[in-house]
Amino acid sequence: MSYSEAQPVRISSEPAQLQALEPVLEKVRAAVGDVPTLLTLAEDIGRTAPKPGEGNTAKLWELLASVTAVDVAAGRVLEPHLDALAILAQAGVEAGADGEHEGTWGVFAAEGPGTKLEAKRTANGSYVLNGSKPWCSLAAQLDGAVITAHTEDNTRAAFAVDLKHQGVTAETPAWTSRGLQEIPSGTVHFDQVEARPVNHGNWYFQRPGFAWGGMGVAACWLGGAVAVARDYTDALTKAAANGREPDQIALASLGEIDRILATTTSHLAQAAERIDAGDLEGSDPDGPSPWPEALRIRGTVATAVERVQTLVTQNLGPGPLAFDEAYGKRMADLSLYIRQHHAMRDDAQLGALALKGDRSW
CATH class of the missing domain: 1.20.140.10 (Butyryl-CoA Dehydrogenase, subunit A, domain 3)
Structure with a gap:
């Protein structure tokens, strides 16, 4: 048993169609354990990957299943990046269309005891984030994230955030797990971090x-x-x-x-x-x-x-x-x-x- 196989996972496509995945899967196989390379691959895949609900949902899921079949951690890298791109597209903000959403992305929507992330509107109508967010996988290595925060009207809304902002501090978690060792998920702290609403309210x-x-x-x-x-x-x-x-x-x-x-x-x-x-x-x-x-x-x-x-x-x-x-x-x-x-x-x-x-x- 090894990582030598790069065989696609079929959900509904014909076998000949699945062959198109093999070159990507070979790249994933060669990058097992190398998170920076896997992130680069995720960014490349995201430029052409299908989005759910646009006619090729099964092909998207075949891509996700096939990458994860090569290496579970690789799937764990790819899935949130593609999900973030889909969320931005659903909100009418195409990632990379204006240069604002290039790079690799995550989706941080978890809540945890003792942590709270708040979004407040400033005098000029923009938003800033303050507080902490748990379970932020690879936050220190990502460029951006779709992140949920508590708003002043007691709801939660989603925001697009630049994780390279100087007010973002990603903890190095005490990740003792034997599983997903290369995908540590720690707490990220935000101090007056500018954020762009993704649609509005609890959309x-x-x-x-x-x-x-x-x-x-x-x-x-x-x-x-x-x-x-x-x-x-x-x-x-x-x-x-x-x-x-x-x-x-x-x-x-x-x-x-x-x-x-x-x-x-x-x-x-x-x-x-x-x-x-x-x-x-x-x-x-x-x-x-x-x-x-x-x-x-x-x-x-x-x-x-x-x-x-x-x-x-x-x-x-x-x-x-x-x-x-x-x-x-x-x-x-x-x-x-x-x-x-x-x-x-x-x-x-x-x-x-x-x-x-x-x-x-």
Whole structure:
């Protein structure tokens, strides 16, 4: 098991179409562990990558899944950059169109106890940020971020921020995690930092793209699960070549993995098609909201990831976890990444929506 494979992950494209991803994936493979190079690649990819809701959502998710299948941390670098570009575009501010939004971007929307970021309007009508924001991945290495802050009317709004501003201080976190070691997420402090509103009010949370972005993260998780499944099939093939054919338990586990990944991928493909068809816009108050579907997708993929990891580790045992760097890194990275899913709390939110009638059954 290694980083030598750069095989795309298919959601709905024809195999010939997926071949176009291979050169990019080879570059990602060569840059594993090299965050500056991965950020440069993310910036290059962002210039031509599809945006959700514009007709090629499945291709966007295939890109995210495929990069994450090569290396989970690489997907963790790429996804927020593409999400930030999509947010700016949805707000009518094309990144790079006026030179203001070039470089690499993140999205910082987390909240945490003991920290608060406030946005206040100045006398000339502009905004400045003061306070602290937790869970800001790679803040010291990024150029800009879409960041949420508390406003004077007791709501939260999104702002575009230059992270190179002299009033921005990124802490170096005590990142002890074995997963995503090259993607530390620390607290960033803001002192009179100029910020540009991204649309207005709580638009950031109400836009359909908020749910679409959550599904994009799930596409990354899927890519990680596919990579783990490929690790398993490679191990079975190698063992068979050495005279040890897989037993019924190994084959049953592979069959379950195949079933899980096939149904999960199909769910993503259908959601991408609905997004591009305008069925998950959420702009019609009498129409379907995109958020229940996002919760379904995220919960389904997170459950799939955990089950695939369990089946593979049960069958392969401790050996590769202890001695195979690529496999061990993938497992640790993916285990941390999927904890962005809020598990039963998200299911409770989905259950409340289903109880109100937002369901298809």
